[in-house]
Amino acid sequence: MIRSALASFVITAVLLVVVVGIVLVPIAMHMPDPLAVLDMFVFGPFRNPRHTGNIIEMATPGMMCGLAVAIMLRAGMFNLGVEGAFFLGGLATVATVLLVPLPGWAMAPVGLAVGAVVGSSVCAVPGLLRARYDASELVSSLMLNFAALFIGLFIVNYFLRDPTAGAMVSYKIPNDARLPRLVAGTRIHLGTIIAVAGCLLGAVYLFMTRAGFESRIVGLNPAFAAHLGLPIRWILLRSQLIGGLIAAGAGGIEMLGLYQRFSWQGLPGNGWTGVVVAILARDNPILLIPAALFLSYLQVGGDLISRNFDVPNEAVGLIQALVLLVVTSSAIMRNPRLLRLVSGRKAAANKTPGPKVAEGSAA
Amino acid sequence: MTNAPLVAFAGISKTYGNGTLALDDVSFSIAGGVIHAICGENGAGKSTLMKILFGLEQPSSGSVLLDGKEVAITSPRVAAEQGIGMVHQHFSLVPSLSVTENIVLGQEPRRGAFIDRAAARQRVVDLAQRYNLLVDPDAVVRTLSVAAQQKVEILKALSRDVRVLILDEPTAVLTPPETDELFERLHDLRAVGLTILFISHKLREVRALASHVTVLRAGRLVGDVPLDSVEDDAIARLVMGQAERPKLKRGGRVSGAATVTLSGVSLAARDAADRLHDLDLAIHAGEILGVAGVDGSGQRGLVSVLTGRIQPSAGGIAYDGHSIAGLGTAALRQRGLAHLPADRFHDGGSKRMSLVENAIAGAHRLAAFSSGPFLKRRAMEARTVQMIERYNVRAPGPRAPLSALSGGNAQKLIAAREFATEPRFLIADQPTRGIDVAAAAFLHERLSELAEKGCAILLITADLDELLALSDRIVVLYAGRIVARMENGPDLTPERLGPSMLGLESAA
Numbered sequence: 001m002i003r004s005a006l007a008s009f010v011i012t013a014v015l016l017v018v019v020v021g022i023v024l025v026p027i028a029m030h031m032p033d034p035l036a037v038l039d040m041f042v043f044g045p046f047r048n049p050r051h052t053g054n055i056i057e058m059a060t061p062g063m064m065c066g067l068a069v070a071i072m073l074r075a076g077m078f079n080l081g082v083e084g085a086f087f088l089g090g091l092a093t094v095a096t097v098l099l100v101p102l103p104g105w106a107m108a109p110v111g112l113a114v115g116a117v118v119g120s121s122v123c124a125v126p127g128l129l130r131a132r133y134d135a136s137e138l139v140s141s142l143m144l145n146f147a148a149l150f151i152g153l154f155i156v157n158y159f160l161r162d163p164t165a166g167a168m169v170s171y172k173i174p175n176d177a178r179l180p181r182l183v184a185g186t187r188i189h190l191g192t193i194i195a196v197a198g199c200l201l202g203a204v205y206l207f208m209t210r211a212g213f214e215s216r217i218v219g220l221n222p223a224f225a226a227h228l229g230l231p232i233r234w235i236l237l238r239s240q241l242i243g244g245l246i247a248a249g250a251g252g253i254e255m256l257g258l259y260q261r262f263s264w265q266g267l268p269g270n271g272w273t274g275v276v277v278a279i280l281a282r283d284n285p286i287l288l289i290p291a292a293l294f295l296s297y298l299q300v301g302g303d304l305i306s307r308n309f310d311v312p313n314e315a316v317g318l319i320q321a322l323v324l325l326v327v328t329s330s331a332i333m334r335n336p337r338l339l340r341l342v343s344g345r346k347a348a349a350n351k352t353p354g355p356k357v358a359e360g361s362a363a
Numbered sequence: 364m365t366n367a368p369l370v371a372f373a374g375i376s377k378t379y380g381n382g383t384l385a386l387d388d389v390s391f392s393i394a395g396g397v398i399h400a401i402c403g404e405n406g407a408g409k410s411t412l413m414k415i416l417f418g419l420e421q422p423s424s425g426s427v428l429l430d431g432k433e434v435a436i437t438s439p440r441v442a443a444e445q446g447i448g449m450v451h452q453h454f455s456l457v458p459s460l461s462v463t464e465n466i467v468l469g470q471e472p473r474r475g476a477f478i479d480r481a482a483a484r485q486r487v488v489d490l491a492q493r494y495n496l497l498v499d500p501d502a503v504v505r506t507l508s509v510a511a512q513q514k515v516e517i518l519k520a521l522s523r524d525v526r527v528l529i530l531d532e533p534t535a536v537l538t539p540p541e542t543d544e545l546f547e548r549l550h551d552l553r554a555v556g557l558t559i560l561f562i563s564h565k566l567r568e569v570r571a572l573a574s575h576v577t578v579l580r581a582g583r584l585v586g587d588v589p590l591d592s593v594e595d596d597a598i599a600r601l602v603m604g605q606a607e608r609p610k611l612k613r614g615g616r617v618s619g620a621a622t623v624t625l626s627g628v629s630l631a632a633r634d635a636a637d638r639l640h641d642l643d644l645a646i647h648a649g650e651i652l653g654v655a656g657v658d659g660s661g662q663r664g665l666v667s668v669l670t671g672r673i674q675p676s677a678g679g680i681a682y683d684g685h686s687i688a689g690l691g692t693a694a695l696r697q698r699g700l701a702h703l704p705a706d707r708f709h710d711g712g713s714k715r716m717s718l719v720e721n722a723i724a725g726a727h728r729l730a731a732f733s734s735g736p737f738l739k740r741r742a743m744e745a746r747t748v749q750m751i752e753r754y755n756v757r758a759p760g761p762r763a764p765l766s767a768l769s770g771g772n773a774q775k776l777i778a779a780r781e782f783a784t785e786p787r788f789l790i791a792d793q794p795t796r797g798i799d800v801a802a803a804a805f806l807h808e809r810l811s812e813l814a815e816k817g818c819a820i821l822l823i824t825a826d827l828d829e830l831l832a833l834s835d836r837i838v839v840l841y842a843g844r845i846v847a848r849m850e851n852g853p854d855l856t857p858e859r860l861g862p863s864m865l866g867l868e869s870a871a
Contacts, residue, residue, distance in 0.1 A: 209736045210727055217724055221713040226672065227704055228725040229692030 009287055012280060012327060013294060019322050020298065027315050037309055041301040044308075051304065053186025055296045057258065061086065062292030063195040064250030065274020067202045068243040070283040072123070074206055075239035076219035077130070081123035081141035082247040083271025084148035087264060089119025089248025090255040091152045094170055094262040097177040098160060104176030111177055112252040119248020120241060122148045127240030131233040137240070149267050156262060170262035179257040189257035191250075198246065202285035205242075215239045247271060280327045298323060367431025368392035369558055370416065370527060375425035377411055377582075385411040387582040388425070393575075395526075398549065398559045400573035400590075402566070402602050404771070404799030407579040409562050413529050416560075417449045418442040448520030449529040454512050456519075458505035462498050463487045466519045490518055495551055509658070510541040517548075528552065529560045534568055535797060538657050538864060539827060539857050546572050564602065564800055566595050567828070578602055602800055619648025620683075622788050622819035623669070627678035630664045630843075637664035638843040641678070646788065646819040651810065653834030653851070654823040655860050661843035662705075662823050666792055669821070670702055671695045682788065696725070699787030703778055703794050705823070707770070711777040714766040718758055721765045722747040722780050750779040755805065771802030778806055782813060789813060792823045807833060827857040839863040 024041060028034035045051045065082050072079045093115030097107045126141035153168070160170035179190040206212040218225040218235045225232050254270065255262060277295060281287035302316035371392035377385045386408045393399045403409045414420040416427060418436040426433045429445055436442050442449075456465050463484050472482040487500040496514045504512060513533060520528055530549075534542045549559055549572060563569055569576055570590065578586035578601040586593075586601040623646045630639040636659040646652045656662060667673040668680060671692045680687050682698050692700075704710035712721040723732055723743045732743050747761045754775045758768055765773055774794070781789070791810060795803035810833060814820050824830050830837065831851060839847040839860060847863040849855060 208738055208740065210733050210738055211736060213720065213724075213727060213738060216716070217713060217720075220715050221709075223710045224713045224724070226692065227670075227702065227710045229671070229694075229696050231693065 009280070009282060009284075009291070015326055016294075016298075016323055019326050020319055023315070023319050023322055027311060031309055031311070037305055037311065040308060041305050044304040045297055045300040049183075049185050051300055053183060053188050054300045054303075055293060056188050056192055057186070058296035058299060059289075059292040060189075060192045060195045060257070061250050061254045061270040062273050062277045062295060063199055063288050064253070065247050065271050066277030066281060066288040066292055067195075067199055067274075067285055068123070068247035068250070069274045069278035070281065070285055070288060071202060071206065071215075071246070072239050072243040073278055073283050074212075074219045075215035075236055076222065077127070077137055077236055077240055077243075079123050079126055079137045079141045079240050079243060080271070080275070081126055081137075081144060081240075081244060082274050083267050083269070084122035084141075084145035085119045085244045085247040086251035086254070086271045086274075087119075087145075087267055088122055088148045088152055089115040089251030090264065090268075091115075091155065091251075091262055092118035092248070093252030094173060094255050094259075095155065095160060097174060097256075098171055104174075107174060107177035108179060108256055111256065112249055115252035115255075116245045116249035119251055120244030123240050123244025123247065124237075127237045127244070130240075131237040145267060145271075153265070160262060162261065165261065167263070168265065172261055173256065173259065177256055179253065187258055191253035191257040194253060195250070196289060199285045199288045202246075202288075206285060211235075211238065247274065276324055276327050295323070367428070369395035369430065371428040371431070372412070372416075373426050373428060373433075375412065375415060375422045375427070377408075377415065377420065378423045385582050386415075386422070386579075389579070389582075389584045390425075391577050391584060391587045392428075393527075393558065393560065395558050396553065396556055397575055398553050398561055398573045400561045400563060400569040400576040401579065402562075402564060402569060402576055402598065403579035404564065404602060404801060407602075407799070408582040409579055410531065412579070413449065413531060413560065413562060416442070416527075417447060417529060443523050443525075446524060446526035447529070448523055448525035448527070450513070450516045450520055450531065450533060452531045452533075452535060454516050456504045456512060456515060458503075460504060461500070462502050462504060462507075462515050462518075463500045465504055465515055466490070466522050468519075470523070486522070487518070490522055494518070494521060494548070494555075496521075496548055509536045510538075510545070513537070513545070514548075521552075525557070527558045527560060529562070531562045532564075532797075533561070534563065534565065536658075538825075539861050542568070565828075566598055566602075569598070570595065599800070619650075619817060619819075621645040622648045622683060623821075624681045624684075625669075625678065626681075628668060628675045628680060629677040630668055630673065631676045632664060632673075635659065635842075636661065637667065637673075639664045639668070639675070640843045642845055644838065644845065646821055648787070648817045648819050649814055650835040651814050651820040651822050651833050653830045653837040654821065654840055655827065655830055655837055655864055656840035657864050658825060660840040660864075662792070662840060664843065665840070666702070666705075666790055666823070669790055670700065696784070699784075700790075701781040701784055701786030701788070702790045703774075703781055703792060705792040705796070707774050707777055708765070712765045712773065715764055717762045717764055718751070718756075718768075718776060719744050719747045719761045722750050722761075722776055725780065726784065750776065750783070754779040754809075769799075771798035774798050775802055775805065778809060782809060785816075786813070786818055789818055789820045790823070791820060793825060794822070795826065795829060796824075803829070827860060830860075831855060831857070 024038060028037040031037050045055055065086060068082045093111040096111040096114040102110055122144050123141065125144060126137040129135040129140050130137040156170055157168055161168060162171045182188045182190065182192070206216060214230055214235050215238070217228070217230060218232055222232060250270070273295065277288055277292045280295070281291040298319065302319055305311045306313050306316050373390050375386050375389045389408070389412065401409050401412070411420060415422050416436065418438045418441050421437070427436055428434065434445060436445065457468070466487050467483040472479040472486065484500050491497055491500070496518055498511055498514050498518070504515060507515070513536070533545060537545060553559055561569070561573055573590055575589050576586070576598060577584065578598065580602065586598070625642050625644040628639055628642040630637060632638050639661050642665070654662060654665070668675045671687065671690050671694065674689065682695070687695060708714050723746065727733060727738060732739050744761050750756070751758055751761065756768070756772045756775045756779070758772060768776065794806055794810065807829070810820060810822070822830065822833055834851045837849045837851055837855070838845050841863065
């Protein structure tokens with residue numbers, strides 16, 4: 001299973017390199033020293049430990065949000081609440097460590113737990129609506145992200161805002177609550193280990209537990225799940241609760257790992273990255289790790305050339321847009337579940353029973 | 364050149380990309396103006412051979428000769444130019460277009476830049492009259508019965524001036540009277556000089572229609588004989604490559620107490636195929652109760668209410684005298700329900716999951732296969748290997764995806780899973796549709812065995828041979844009602860069932 005997923009993973013990655021080349025080469029040609037631009041993009045991230053560290057820091061929330069998406073996608077749920085859950089999880093974590101009097105050692109674990117539970121609501125509510133009323137989780141979660149954003153900004157502004165900071169940011173996160181840094185000279189923090197462990201646990205959950213097995217049955221063939229009498233609604237809800245907890249926990253980890261204050265003024269975009277990571281990894285939790293690292297590498301390389309050369313930031317955006325396009329479109333070509341989603345989810349449900357003879361496929 | 368056969372296959376071999384040898388040095392010829400049957404189990408290579416003739420597949424070696432000349436049939440377009448037409452098992456019609464539009468599609472008569480609709484319609488009317496295949500040229504295809512759609516398919520092929528018409532298991536979707544009508548039309552077509560290649564694994568039909576039969580087994584040619592020179596048994600032996608299909612004939616054994624009773628069950632549904640009206644029915648321990656009926660007569664609704672997928676809108680169902688109102692599929696499975704669904708890949712399993720996962724799903728919460736939240740993957744695999752051996756499933760290995768199996772082997776695996784629960788009540792919905800003779804015979808034996816052990820079995824099938832071979836009693840469904848109840852016996856024949864299946868006669 002891993003081997004076949006790996007094959008398409010490699011194909012996609014090669015495709016990405018080609019695409020990036022197609023965008024980057026013409027841009028580089030306009031520069032006085034085109035080779036230096038390419039060199040900076042490709043090798044720059046590895047010349048300086050700080051930049052290499054950036055890749056890993058950036059990949060950390062990517063892995064976790066990717067894991068959240070993959071677990072939901074495996075159950076057939078395209079829940080985009082990861083973005084809002086990440087945001088709200090970060091905020092609730094910071095709010096907990098700022099407002100609740102806690103001993104220093106308990107700040108991070110309690111803060112992260114509260115953040116995960118509160119933030120997961122952005123995935124859980126669409127999940128409930130889906131389980132209870134068959135409302136499309138795609139639409140409701142997309143909308144709920146913005147509700148989460150503005151509720152969050154309201155809370156920051158009225159309850160957490162540090163009036164002396166000069167911007168709409170929270171008070172400083174106490175040092176005791178911060179996650180320990182692991183590598184000197186970089187900002188790599190404990191969260192990276194949690195994320196990698198999370199991906200491994202995610203693989204165990206999906207492939208070695210009863211609950212994961214059931215969610216894969218529902219995701220691959222709901223009609224089969226119904227035939228077996230599996231509690232489909234509960235399984236769908238469960239996968240979205242788990243996904244929400246992971247995404248919201250990732251938001252908290254991001255805050256305690258990298259930030260001094262809660263300073264997000266908009267949705268940070270890590271949830272969207274998670275969707276791309278999950279699709280690139282073909283919903284395989286183990287492959288989330290290289291997928292997230294690869295996307296972060298592109299991002300860091302892009303940031304480097306826009307900082308050091310006269311390459312407009314928009315060019316980096318263009319590269320990212322193309323990356324997204326390639327990743328999602330190749331997934332659409334190969335993933336029947338997404339294909340179904342794109343071509344209308346009713347198509348699968350209304351499949352008329354008829355003689356289905358596998359003569360051709362057997363011969 | 365006049366002596367050359369119309370179609371000749373010379374040393375055709377076909378190896379697929381995954382290494383499967385689908386055809387192994389097959390050579391035979393087809394004379395012009397006859398109905399030539401091609402017989403064989405699923406996976407014997409019939410379809411592959413026809414796909415090669417129709418240009419959908421290319422042979423790995425060997426060649427196809429038309430009128431003695433080697434022709435490279437590289438695409439269906441080339442096949443059409445050579446006068447070869449094919450009616451697929453799954454129709455390739457556009458449901459929302461009219462009969463006329465479907466038939467002229469791709470070769471529309473034009474007037475300037477526009478389609479000449481009057482000419483198109485006239486062409487279809489002429490064609491239908493010439494071949495006595497009467498369909499309403501203005502009807503929307505979606506609204507037509509399966510048999511009528513098949514006529515449209517045949518007309519579409521004929522409109523392309525074919526010399527050779529390939530029919531891939533054309534009767535799988537038809538009722539007996541419809542089959543008879545199709546056969547008459549095919550005889551007519553042969554009479555006007557058409558050559559017909561008829562693929563089937565039903566010997567009765569081959570006998571009724573063809574004059575020559577070619578038998579393939581495991582990709583090799585094992586027989587190529589005129590039909591009047593062989594007995595049915597001999598052909599069956601060629602097809603199966605072993606002992607002939609045992610002739611089960613049960614009948615009249617109502618043994619134990621009623622396991623499942625339906626009293627006054629009705630189901631109101633938007634789709635007519637789901638509607639039920641006031642059904643009274645009891646299925647007893649140890650009997651096989653056959654349900655006959657044209658597709659869409661309420662079978663699907665009956666299965667839905669019996670498996671707890673849908674609650675009946677009126678009436679009650681009881682298992683062992685206890686009402687099951689409000690219980691879902693899971694609860695009923697715990698009470699001994701098992702179900703072989705009609706669409707094996709849609710409901711019966713998950714194509715992209717492994718055989719292990721397909722074989723154990725449903726039982727995975729039992730202590731044998733899980734401890735705490737974890738699955739015992741080794742125990743699951745061991746049990747699956749056992750099932751594969753016991754049910755003689757031809758599979759590359761337990762970790763292969765279900766999609767790697769042929770229809771018959773997939774059905775055997777699904778049956779292994781369902782029967783492993785030692786069910787007290789089994790719904791077998793089209794248990795052998797589209798699978799090969801050997802697998803069907805195997806499943807028939809298992810069904811019989813289950814009944815012997817006291818399981819109550821509801822057998823829903825469109826295959827009347829199967830129905831008559833297995834059932835103790837038979838009820839006929841028509842438009843959601845039971846219109847006839849019969850004891851099975853030697854004197855019960857498909858001809859006697861036909862009228863009630865079509866609603867012409869009610870004996871309830």
